Amino acid sequence: MEEPIGVKEAAQVPRQRVEQLLDAAVRYTEERHWDVCPGTWLEPSGGGRSCSCGEAACAAPGAHPAGDGWADGATGSGAAARRMWTRRPGAAVLLPTGRAFDAVDVPESAGFLALARMERMSLPLGPVTRTPDRRMQFFVLPGAAAKADDLARRAGWNAASSGRRGIGAGGYGGAPPTRGGGAGAVQWARSPPTAHRWLPEVEELIGPLAYACGRAAADARRTRLS
Numbered sequence: 001m002e003e004p005i006g007v008k009e010a011a012q013v014p015r016q017r018v019e020q021l022l023d024a025a026v027r028y029t030e031e032r033h034w035d036v037c038p039g040t041w042l043e044p045s046g047g048g049r050s051c052s053c054g055e056a057a058c059a060a061p062g063a064h065p066a067g068d069g070w071a072d073g074a075t076g077s078g079a080a081a082r083r084m085w086t087r088r089p090g091a092a093v094l095l096p097t098g099r100a101f102d103a104v105d106v107p108e109s110a111g112f113l114a115l116a117r118m119e120r121m122s123l124p125l126g127p128v129t130r131t132p133d134r135r136m137q138f139f140v141l142p143g144a145a146a147k148a149d150d151l152a153r154r155a156g157w158n159a160a161s162s163g164r165r166g167i168g169a170g171g172y173g174g175a176p177p178t179r180g181g182g183a184g185a186v187q188w189a190r191s192p193p194t195a196h197r198w199l200p201e202v203e204e205l206i207g208p209l210a211y212a213c214g215r216a217a218a219d220a221r222r223t224r225l226s
Contacts, residue, residue, distance in 0.1 A: 004102065018178055022023065022085035025093045028175060030078040034100050036152055037074035038084045039092030039195060041065050042181070050182070060183035063092045063174050066213065071096055071170065091161035092178040092203075098169030100145070101126070102144035103137040104206075105173075107163045107215050112211035118205065126199040128190035129173060132183035137173050141197030144202035153201060164213040166202075 019027075020167025028034045042049040051061035058064075065071075074096045075081055077170035085091060097103055106114065108130065116126055127137040150166070167173060174186045 020030040020089070021091065021093055021177065022089055024072050024175065024177060025081040028093070028095070029076050029081050031194075032100075032192060033076065035074040035096050035174070036081050036087055037070055037094045037096060038066065038226065039070070039094045039174075039178070041090035041092065042179070043086060049117055049181070058181075061088070062164075063178055063180040063186075065094060066091075067186045070172075074099075084146055084205045090216070091174040094178075095175045097145070097167045097171040098140055098142055098163045099174060100142070100197075102142050102202070103139055103140045103167040103171075104144060104148055104202065104209055105135055105137045105165050106209060108134040108136050108215075110129060110163070110216035111138070111189065113215060114138075114205075114208045117212065121138070121208070123204060123208070124198070124200050125190055125205075127192040129176065129187065129188040130187045131174060132180035132185065136189055138205060139199055140165070140202045140205060141199045142168070143192050145171070148202050148206060151206045152210040155207055155210050155212050163217060164209060195207045 025036045028036050038058075040052045040062050043052050049061070052066070053064070074094075075084070085093075092096075095101075109130070111128070111130070115125075115128065128139065128200075129137045131137070133169040145166030148164075148166040173178070176186045176188055179185045
C-alpha cells in the first residue's frame with residue numbers, strides 16, 4: 001500500500017538548530033564549502049513588516065535576491081560572509097545553484113512521499129529543504145537542472161503538469177533559517193550530513209521524484225473534482 005500524502009509530515013522534519021542568519025551563512029561557507037549571498041530582509045512597516053525591496057505585493061518578502069547582479073555578490077569566504085551579515089543581520093541567506101549543487105524543486109506533498117520511497121529503497125540522499133510556501137528542494141550534483149525534464153519524460157512523466165522543476169545556473173534556494181515574510185522559515189527536511197559533502201546524481205532520484213509528483217498531481221485533481 002502506498003503512503004497517504006501529507007500524513008505525519010511534521011514528524012519527518014528533523015529538529016532544527018536555533019541559529020542566527022550570520023552564523024548559518026558562515027557555517028555554510030566553512031563547513032559545506034557553499035557560496036552564500038545576502039538577499040532582501042524584512043523592515044518594520046505600518047505595524048507589520050514589509051520586504052526591503054519596496055514592492056507592496058512582493059511574492060517572497062525578505063527571501064529573494066536584492067538586485068539583478070546578486071550572483072556576483074556571492075562568496076565562499078567565511079570572513080566575507082561574516083562582514084556581509086554584520087552589515088545586514090536580517091538578510092536572507094541565499095545559496096546560488098549551478099555551483100556546488102543544483103536542486104530539484106517539488107511540491108511539499110510530493111516531496112514527503114518521495115522521501116519515504118527513497119528511504120525505503122535505501123537510496124543515498126543529499127540535503128533537502130522545506131520552504132514556507134510548501135515546496136521542497138532536493139540537492140543534487142550540478143548539471144541536474146539541464147537534464148531533469150528529459151530524464152522524467154523518458155520515464156513517462158510530464159514536468160509541466162507535475163509541478164516539478166530543476167534549479168540550476170543562475171538560480172538560488174533559500175537556506176535555513178531564512179524567513180519568508182510571515183509564512184515561517186526555511187527548514188531542513190533532511191539535514192546536510194556532517195561527515196561528508198557528497199551529493200547524489202539526479203538520475204538516482206528522478207524516478208521516485210517524478211512518480212511522487214505525478215501521484216500528488218493526480219490526487220489534487222481528484223480532490224478538486226470530488
